[in-house]
Amino acid sequence: xxxxxxxxxxxxxxxxxxxxxxxxxxxxxxxxxxxxxxxxxxxxxxxxxxxxxxxxxxxxxxxxxxxxxxxxxxxxxxxxxxxxxxxxxxxxxxxxxxxxxxxxxxxxxxxxxxxxxxxxxxxxxxxxxxxxxxxxxxxxxxxxxxxxxxxxxxxxxxxxxxxxxxxxxxxxxxxxxxxxxxxxxxxxxxxxxxxxxxxxxxxxxxxxxxxxxxxxxxxxxxxxxxxxxxxxxxxxxxxxxxxxxxxxxxxxxxxxxx
Amino acid sequence: xxxxxxxxxxxxxxxxxxxxxxxxxxxxxxxxxxxxxxxxxxxxxxxxxxxxxxxxxxxxxxxxxxxxxxxxxxxxxxxxxxxxxxxxxxxxxxxxxxxxxxxxxxxxxxxxxxxxxxxxxxxxxxxxxxxxxxxxxxxxxxxxxxxxxxxxxxxxxxxxxxxxxxxxxxxxxxxxxxxxxxxxxxxxxxxxxxxxxxxxxxxxxxxxxxxxxxxxxxxxxxxxxxxxxxxxxxxxxxxxxxxxxxxxxxxxxxxxxxxxxxxxxxxxxxxxxxxxxx
Numbered sequence: 001x002x003x004x005x006x007x008x009x010x011x012x013x014x015x016x017x018x019x020x021x022x023x024x025x026x027x028x029x030x031x032x033x034x035x036x037x038x039x040x041x042x043x044x045x046x047x048x049x050x051x052x053x054x055x056x057x058x059x060x061x062x063x064x065x066x067x068x069x070x071x072x073x074x075x076x077x078x079x080x081x082x083x084x085x086x087x088x089x090x091x092x093x094x095x096x097x098x099x100x101x102x103x104x105x106x107x108x109x110x111x112x113x114x115x116x117x118x119x120x121x122x123x124x125x126x127x128x129x130x131x132x133x134x135x136x137x138x139x140x141x142x143x144x145x146x147x148x149x150x151x152x153x154x155x156x157x158x159x160x161x162x163x164x165x166x167x168x169x170x171x172x173x174x175x176x177x178x179x180x181x182x183x184x185x186x187x188x189x190x191x192x193x194x195x196x197x198x199x200x201x202x203x204x205x206x207x208x209x210x211x212x213x214x215x216x217x218x219x220x221x222x223x224x225x226x227x228x229x230x231x232x233x234x235x236x237x238x239x240x241x242x243x244x245x246x247x248x249x250x251x252x253x254x255x256x257x258x
Numbered sequence: 259x260x261x262x263x264x265x266x267x268x269x270x271x272x273x274x275x276x277x278x279x280x281x282x283x284x285x286x287x288x289x290x291x292x293x294x295x296x297x298x299x300x301x302x303x304x305x306x307x308x309x310x311x312x313x314x315x316x317x318x319x320x321x322x323x324x325x326x327x328x329x330x331x332x333x334x335x336x337x338x339x340x341x342x343x344x345x346x347x348x349x350x351x352x353x354x355x356x357x358x359x360x361x362x363x364x365x366x367x368x369x370x371x372x373x374x375x376x377x378x379x380x381x382x383x384x385x386x387x388x389x390x391x392x393x394x395x396x397x398x399x400x401x402x403x404x405x406x407x408x409x410x411x412x413x414x415x416x417x418x419x420x421x422x423x424x425x426x427x428x429x430x431x432x433x434x435x436x437x438x439x440x441x442x443x444x445x446x447x448x449x450x451x452x453x454x455x456x457x458x459x460x461x462x463x464x465x466x467x468x469x470x471x472x473x474x475x476x477x478x479x480x481x482x483x484x485x486x487x488x489x490x491x492x493x494x495x496x497x498x499x500x501x502x503x504x505x506x507x508x509x510x511x512x513x514x515x516x517x518x519x520x521x522x523x524x525x526x527x528x529x530x531x532x533x534x535x536x
Contacts (some may be wrong), residue, residue: 052427079430087428098296098420100473105421110412113430115411145476146421171428 005032006065007201008053013062015045015052021060022048026226028219030169035202037212037232040222043246046205047090047093049222050173053203054087060118067168074195078201085119086162090173090205092154102149102157102226106132109161132155152183159190164200170195172204184208188215267501270413272388276454279390280493280511284400286371288471288489289405290447292438293483295468296420300461301351302339303357306448307460309335311365313449314382318372328449335361336445337438341401362404383454387497397450405443409482412436417478459508466491467516470522492518 006029015023025043030036051057053064055075063072069081077085088108096143106129112231123233133139136159141149149157155175162170176184192215195202198253212232214221221227221244228235228244267273271334294303313331317324339357381389409416415436418426427433448460455463471485496511503510 038450039306051424056424056427077430082430085428087425089422089424090429092422097472098417098478099481100421100478101476104417104478109417111414114414116414117411125413161300191312203506220399 006030007032007067009063009065010202011065012054012162013049013052014060015048015057015065015236017045017048017057019189022054022224023222025062028200028220028226028229029061030203032168032193032201033199036204036214036216036218036220037216038203038205038213038220038222039207039209039236039244041226045224047173048054048170049161050205054085054171063255086167086170088155088162088172088175090172090175090177092158098145098147100146101142102138102144102146102160103129103133105146105157106160106164109164109220120203128164129160132160133193135163135194137161151179152182152186154186155179155183155234156190159187163194167198169202170200170202172202174205174207176206176208209241210248212236264502273501275390275392276393277494277497278441278509279395279454280497280507281490282389282395282402283454284463284467284493285486286398286402286405286429286447287451288407288467288486289482290444291464291466291468291489292471292485293409293416293420294444294464295472295506296348297440299441300465301354303444303464304461305339305354306332306336307452307457308358309361310449310452310460311369311382311457312361315365315368315372319368325450325453328452329446329467332445332449333442334421336466340438340441347380347506348378358464365410369440381456382452383456383458383460384506385452385454387454387511389422389505390454394449394450394453398454399457401447405447408443412453413479416440454508455511456508459512460514462515463493466512470515470519473519473522473526488515488518488522 008030010026011026011027013023015019024047038049040046048057052059053066053071055071055077055258058073058075059071066077067081069078071077107125108131109127110128130139133142136156138153138156138160141153141157146154146157158175162176179187188211191202194200213236218229218234219232220229221240222234223244228240234240261350268277269521285536290351291303292494294300310328310332313328313335314324317327322329339354342357346353356477415431416424418429418431419433420438425431444464448464456458468485470488471481474484475481492515494513496514498508499505499514
């Protein structure tokens with residue numbers, strides 16, 4: 001796949017967090033419709049990199065292009081480009097009080113950024129919400145409040161939020177954190193199906209190296225700098241993991257997985 | 259108070275202004291409070307209210323109308339405190355406590371030295387809704403309309419921002435801009451409501467109707483509307499009660515708000531037990 005077709009291109013990106021360089025000189029590209037995993041130890045700068053790619057954190061240096069449009073230093077992107085990006089955060093901590101129903105929340109995923117009359121729901125929006133809920137098997141939750149959902153249900157609703165409008169890029173930051181084994185498998189399966197059907201390009205931060213091996217096309221190994229990148233076979237070798245995580249982690253991995 | 263006397267009181271222009279102004283202030287508190295409470299800014303509005311006394315004192319010391327000084331003071335104060343909270347590693351409630359108790363102490367000390375000040379300290383602390391002018395009512399109404407338009411048009415941004423700042427930013431919400439705009443709006447509303455409600459009771463206008471509204475709502479726009487309705491309705495009932503019983507107006511309104519909150523709790527519990535039982 002040529003570089004021209006890349007949905008996201010990152011050139012020599014450095015990002016500072018709390019006064020120190022958390023990500024340094026990172027370059028990579030996400031080919032259209034690919035599934036890329038971002039792996040690395042805790043504190044390696046994975047979430048910082050994701051925040052910078054989404055325009056949530058300023059760049060110290062370097063360049064990011066999303067769908068061919070440069071990301072401004074202050075995180076500015078044209079609305080048409082921004083509408084094609086969806087994000088599933090690591091921990092969507094719902095404030096205990098907020099009275100937002102599942103259908104309302106998914107509807108906000110349909111709306112474009114900018115001012116909008118709140119009572120102008122529109123038939124297209126209502127239908128899009130219904131279809132997204134149906135495809136993520138969350139129709140029965142439509143009138144429930146977000147605060148009343150379990151972790152697994154909330155993740156499925158977040159997928160509906162992403163699905164409600166055509167997107168090109170889906171960024172997930174440890175989206176499966178806190179899910180039990182069943183919910184984790186269910187979420188991953190649903191994500192895989194939707195990615196294929198929708199043609200999403202996926203970038204997901206993950207600690208689940210087995211899942212990364214099974215489902216990713218490309219792996220980015222980050223520990224402040226990009227230590228290596230390529231296919232799961234090439235990047236998740238014992239030697240490479242040892243370099244990335246340290247030897248202890250590799251021996252633990254062996255003890256766990258035999 | 260005899261019925262005739264009460265009816266005659268209601269026909270007085272100052273009382274009509276007070277009822278209208280109180281209702282608008284209550285509704286305004288309900289609208290902004292519904293967002294402030296969810297963003298955990300309740301204590302911030304309380305601190306802002308208490309610190310407003312320093313702004314009023316500044317106006318008195320400078321010989322300028324305190325209301326004119328209070329609005330810029332509240333905005334600058336709110337922005338500075340927001341920055342302080344953002345940059346400091348200390349817990350927010352502790353920082354706010356330091357800020358508001360210090361500014362309150364400075365204000366009281368300064369006021370005790372101002373001999374020319376004729377207004378009573380009690381009036382500043384508990385408000386004087388009967389003293390609000392036609393201009394005050396117009397200003398409060400204008401801010402209510404402005405708040406409804408701004409929050410209504412940016413409902414998506416406000417809800418996403420309240421849910422999760424990173425999610426909001428990724429979905430194109432200008433989080434910093436909207437965060438600052440809300441804090442400024444809250445500061446201005448606190449400043450213009452102080453005269454009617456007083457320094458000590460202003461946070462009740464922001465917090466109580468919103469909490470009562472939350473207990474009765476399962477949809478965000480409905481929540482904002484109910485909070486606003488409770489705010490305005492309680493203010494009206496509280497003022498009528500204060501007129502009827504010849505009691506101070508601000509505390510009467512807060513007592514009615516509190517009763518409204520208790521009623522909302524009862525209704526909410528009844529609804530939940532019906533749902534569980536069904």
